[in-house]
Amino acid sequence: MRIRIVDAFTDRPFSGNPAGVLLLDAFPEDDWLRKVAAEVNLSETAFAHPLPPGGEADWALRWFTPTTEVDMCGHATLATAHVLHSTGIATGTVRFAARCGLLITTAEDDGRITMDFPTSSLTAVPAPEGLAKALGAEPVAVHDTAAHIGDLVVELADEATVRGLTPDFALLGALSERGVIATAAADDPEGPYQFVSRGFFPAVGIDEDPVTGSAHTALAPYWAARFGRTELTGFQGGARTGLVRTRLRGERTLLTGHAVTVIDGELHA
Numbered sequence: 001m002r003i004r005i006v007d008a009f010t011d012r013p014f015s016g017n018p019a020g021v022l023l024l025d026a027f028p029e030d031d032w033l034r035k036v037a038a039e040v041n042l043s044e045t046a047f048a049h050p051l052p053p054g055g056e057a058d059w060a061l062r063w064f065t066p067t068t069e070v071d072m073c074g075h076a077t078l079a080t081a082h083v084l085h086s087t088g089i090a091t092g093t094v095r096f097a098a099r100c101g102l103l104i105t106t107a108e109d110d111g112r113i114t115m116d117f118p119t120s121s122l123t124a125v126p127a128p129e130g131l132a133k134a135l136g137a138e139p140v141a142v143h144d145t146a147a148h149i150g151d152l153v154v155e156l157a158d159e160a161t162v163r164g165l166t167p168d169f170a171l172l173g174a175l176s177e178r179g180v181i182a183t184a185a186a187d188d189p190e191g192p193y194q195f196v197s198r199g200f201f202p203a204v205g206i207d208e209d210p211v212t213g214s215a216h217t218a219l220a221p222y223w224a225a226r227f228g229r230t231e232l233t234g235f236q237g238g239a240r241t242g243l244v245r246t247r248l249r250g251e252r253t254l255l256t257g258h259a260v261t262v263i264d265g266e267l268h269a
Helices: 030-040 073-088 129-136 158-164 216-227
Strands: 002-008 017-023 046-052 058-064 091-099 101-108 115-118 141-144 150-157 179-185 195-201 208-210 229-239 242-247 252-257 261-264
Touching: 002 073, 017 030, 017 073, 030 046, 030 058, 046 073, 046 229, 058 073, 073 101, 073 115, 073 261, 115 216, 129 179, 150 216, 158 179, 158 195, 179 208, 179 216, 195 216, 216 242, 216 252
Parallel strands: 017 046, 058 091, 150 179, 195 229
Antiparallel strands: 002 017, 002 261, 046 058, 091 101, 101 115, 115 252, 141 150, 179 195, 195 208, 229 242, 242 252
């Protein structure tokens, strides 16, 4: 069985966010999917199979962390669309049926892939007790996305504070349903990106996710309101980094990035 490792939200290997991708004839038992994701041991492994023609979607898509299934994942969707296009299985637009609804991806001639995702809602909330200690920085503002992706979006003072975070993951894992997204305005918003972020998900088995596409469905509306612009680019990451280009379209958010396959091999299981 073919398995690929794809670096998403980057145009060069060993950057961005790596995801496992397996194209199947149908979904096997969930236990097998979990074991494969644990073996791959990346933040997410995507499993997809084709659907009968004539329906709302072309492919069924699921994502697993090393410990659990998740409702929405951007970088592994980008990775899956990249595999379909780079292998010639698909061209142009691909529609995925996922737990979070219908997701649409469109490939450009230059290799860019744009994903159409539901926009996440943001509700201002008081900072949970212990958040500053867990992050190692004092929040400026905190918003909850529980109705959509289950993250806390935490604005910090500046770009340097976000980049320098060394969280206490044991404390952080108890503070949100899925994860904590730390963010700040870029030092130079007129430069190549307008905001920065880092994503921490110890509650679902991932201490830090390098470039989290789904988080940008909340970061896009958050920073669009601040900058008064619907098109922005986010820079995310600690040791590994990547860029996510965002376009806010009301109830939908478009996320654009490149991807590159770094491993193409056989799974013997």
